[in-house]
Amino acid sequence: MKIVINEGTSFFISNEFGDSYGKESGLYYNDTRFLSNYKLSIDGCKTAILNSERVDHYSALTYLTNQNSNTIPKDTITIKRSKFVGRGLHEDIDISNHHNKVVEFNLVLEFGADFADIFEVKQQRVKKREVEHVLEKKKNSLKYFYEVTNFLRQTVIKFNKCDSQPKLEPNKAVFKVRIKPKQTWHTCLDVCLSVTKQVRKPLYGCRAYGVFKPEIDEEVADYLRKAPYLETDFHIMERAFGRAKRDLAALSLRVSTDRNSVLVTAAGIPWFVTLFGRDSIIAGLQSMLLTPKFARGSLLALASRQGRNINDFNAERPGAILHEVRFGELAVTREVPHALYYATIDATPLFLLLIGEYFKWTADLKLIRHLEPNIKAALKWIDEYGDFDGDGYVEYPDKSISWKDSFDSISWHNGKLAKAPVAVCEVQGYVYAAKMAIADIYQHLGKEEKALKLRKEAQNLKKNFNKDFWMEDKQFYALGLDKDKKKIDSITSNPGHLLFSGILTKERAKKVVDRLMKDDMFSGWGIRTLSEKSGAYNPISYHNGSVWPHDNAIIAYGFKKYGFVREANTIIKALVEASQHFEAKRLPELFCGYARKGFSFPVIYPVSSSPQAWG
Template identity: 40%
Template structure:
């Protein structure tokens, strides 16, 4: 990454590698909360000049550190400051709605040395959609900046009549402060002497002031919260060092991406631009985390239920029972200039809500949550049948109604992503293959829950509908000449026959028979679809194929993870192992062993090719190696049957896999799998779940 980003809860900071926020930078660095940039300029100078970067670390994503020094400063032969004589160390983190920064300066000059450090701050309070250039519109105005010796307050009154303020405090007396927000500190240090200035920056919305702590106490509380997260999550250890780093990185990044808007912790989609509730992304990331921390699924489900659609509103593509796509909280949303309040233009979030709910119940047996969300679940099922199926043909399809909405409303939501084999773009309404799988999965799983609770009539109805969908899907989507399923059906019910990764998601649903599941799995790891670093979104030779395209030939880790879990579930374990091996291999190409949102779909040739504007960290990419663990174990619990099914298959190079403190039911399961040749030995270390472990 050529940027640095840190986050905690609903506040994140995006800077350059020096730790600065350059003014008017096209990438939009800043301090953001509630979709508003509260800090649009923040740079540090020594004697009025930019320092030289020595190192910049942001591997933890909740804490960043930059080490800098001074350039040589000379005027008409008179040395003002010898090069590399002053060390500047910036440390920063976010906690409790505030940004904390510590600036330590140390003199390495043999003699006493005097110099000036200046900080230059400003806030434009721009809506994120304006920063990203996606929108123009009516905005508010800045108010007078309040300045005193201990800090300054930059203020703004929005077009939505909301007052926003950035309150900046420092713990040293500055030499001078200008009306522009330039703060100057003078230092005179002996050799080896050091001093520290600490700053606190607090965004406020309508007078809501977060708690402010001193630097050390805030940092300790932040570290304690990470320790608590680690202790409450399952722990994995393996001989494969790259896989180990991927898992550790994924679990750490998902902790960073957790946010709580009042309904429990859930993963936002990704940084820097999608740090908000995001229907399918948050739901899939929570699904990936079930083996590690099922509490996240609970928070995600409650958050999504709180925003479930209640009415027909074409401006927001809202319908009763529909689960949202994305919600925004900024000035443009508040004034109705964009439809994200929330926006509901997604075809898959509603069935995925039911998939996550049912899978969560299978892992935990937490029927209390089901009863809490039972009405929401019923409304989601009703949406599938009465709004999702727009024309009564038995398939769920999408069509954009909002003038500022999204045209393609599956996870491949680019305008060019649904393309026929002849290169023509499909016209809506469009029924996507993977969405039919999500619907089948939802109805089958919800039927199991209803049957467990004694609602046999509801259960039988859902099972009949699922069986009918399976039959219709086979007839309408199967392409005999390709031995594969179509990407979609267009508005004329013609197959969109391009070979893509989408049908791979149907594997996890259980809708495919054994032969078809094998055929799909084989295609996905064939030369047409497999790069050596993972499965492409679209196959080579297709009219729309482009290895640099966002959705038409790149590799998306989360897409692979859902496919891999389905391969494991359908006993296509060798294909799953091959896909995992490629993604594990790709991690060497990315900073901090962090799988990005996506990367280019070129054949393996030393390094995976980066996609230029991929989010990193990104929730469902971070969750991908976590889903590897479940897939390698072939582990599928079922609280209703009081069983845990396990069928392990470890990829090449993974000789042992140990998982401890995996929460299932009301207990924990810990186990060790060892591989010798093609056999796998299973050692159950601890089982307090009360479930029977069944090895296939």
């Protein structure tokens, strides 16, 4: 059992015992693992689990007891471990003696820090680093230190409020514990993290369950106070709505811009705790009913990082909206291009689409005027860099950098991979919607000539798209056009996004709706990414037959937009019912595409993020 708690860019992954060691476990901050080993034992023996759960998004509580040992009988003590993550980690350890005699034993805490980059951990290829380890006995602390050119990381473990003082050894603290009958022994420790030579305390201290920290973000508290709530006799929908509202708060990050800092959502826990272009934009679109804060923050954060140069290393182009930002060693030392990474073809039109939607909800002319240069640059990227061969469609050049970005996600019906460059269908819909949205804004600003030009471009795109992407024999839209401009004939969920964008005619929209609701596409829990009948179908793959809640949400929105209310409600009801089967009754990033009739519950994808911002 894995337990993940998070706050800002910090997160902690442990097992049900509250220990953290091996594979992806550990304490992370800004894409670096600061604590790779943390284990508790009694007299060198493993404890027995009673119960372990996450309490708040940033806290977890574990109850343990002792196994048989030479010093104390089995089940004599209760070990309560209370963890709080946020700019580091704080843990309270309380041990209660239920025996009628004094108990004495050694409490052993083991530590280790490898300062692995998050990309290394995900790939399970962690290189060994020269980590300096220092015992600071006078300060009652252990210190781990790692530095290379332009990159410094420190972990300092401090022991406080100890009922008995620890004996510090390399990678270890040993407490000689003596507890009278019916009494409790206590210690707490702070795991302090630093990316400079200055070390700061963790955000939370002792027994901080349910504690709001104003220094985290008053704006988040304001959002939770003011966001609407849902009352309905469809109670699981009510619970799902509340869960989503709280999860957005848990995913909130404060990100710098050219002038100040803004509120955005991290893409997902645990591996995507950073600013993502596509993810933060879609989360901003989806959360507009709750608050415009996340949309506004995403627009400003992404505008301040908009591409200015031509740089093949990180795929930067003038006007491009980035894909992701990373802060780990590999990014800082340019071993990977992700410090500012622009390899995506959908974030830029989606950025424009979000500007249009934000303006509809807020009428915030001040922000729109501030973003006018960014709008102009993004439109230019679409026409000059997105459509690099001049055929009127935005393509990816060599490998898929649309939302289905697995190496094997763009394939023909027979399972053979399509050859790049490829123009995937949904991105053309995003471009259409983006140009129509910005045309409305230009109209409002009195720039009628610019508005007319964009509407004309959008209508031409709509006309050509419906001719070039329609598969007459399948009465459905192609996944995309390959390098030879041939229609990629897989039946996928991608055309569902075309209804969201509004690029389809009413007649064609009905055919798309009917096809997506057939059994090979609709699993009973949601619409699959790929038809069961396709050669590449695999229900436990990332993009070739799984069910993605955000994909389904976009499709359901499009169904409703075109008047297919019953079908939209079928999707929404299926997703809400699916959510009840997952941890915390929360929809994960994705789940497997098995048919509902064969399974009484949906099956989670093994490494799915949860919570996930878009959904």
